[in-house]
Amino acid sequence: MQTVVFETDNAIFYFESSDAIRHLKYHSEQKVREASELLETISSSSSEVINIESNYFGFRALDLIRAGKGRVYCKICKERYDPGQLTPVSLGFGKSPFEVNLKQKGGIFKRFFGRKKRICGSGGQCYLCPNGHELIGMITWTGLFQILKQRKEVRTC
Numbered sequence: 001m002q003t004v005v006f007e008t009d010n011a012i013f014y015f016e017s018s019d020a021i022r023h024l025k026y027h028s029e030q031k032v033r034e035a036s037e038l039l040e041t042i043s044s045s046s047s048e049v050i051n052i053e054s055n056y057f058g059f060r061a062l063d064l065i066r067a068g069k070g071r072v073y074c075k076i077c078k079e080r081y082d083p084g085q086l087t088p089v090s091l092g093f094g095k096s097p098f099e100v101n102l103k104q105k106g107g108i109f110k111r112f113f114g115r116k117k118r119i120c121g122s123g124g125q126c127y128l129c130p131n132g133h134e135l136i137g138m139i140t141w142t143g144l145f146q147i148l149k150q151r152k153e154v155r156t157c
């Protein structure tokens, strides 16, 4: 059995390649270029462990976890967990980009803004391990936003 491995800052995710392929196929058929490329990478690989470094796969990893697929290793707990043991946290940043309140959003939100000044995506989702560590978090808003870090405000661009 082949395993697809995806690593984040705090976690390592393991999925059966058959689950990953089935899921990527759906998105590939929707003409998502990244999905087609990953599909090609995974299906053409003969190694037992396939490491995926694509940021795009983070979104698909969220879908797979939501569907109860795979296992995750929390680097902080040094424990493996099943998807059912994780806590989903929705990253709702307000009804519209103009109502975003950065101060209320805590660590995950700030971290994203710390890394990138521009964010694509209408909200986001993350998963916490049973001890509250952030395993994966993806912004899935449907617009492109310019984040002005210093002035703590969000503008569409």
Ligand SMILES: [Zn+2]
Pocket: 074, 075, 076, 077, 078, 129, 130, 131, 132, 133
């Ligand atoms: Zn943990």
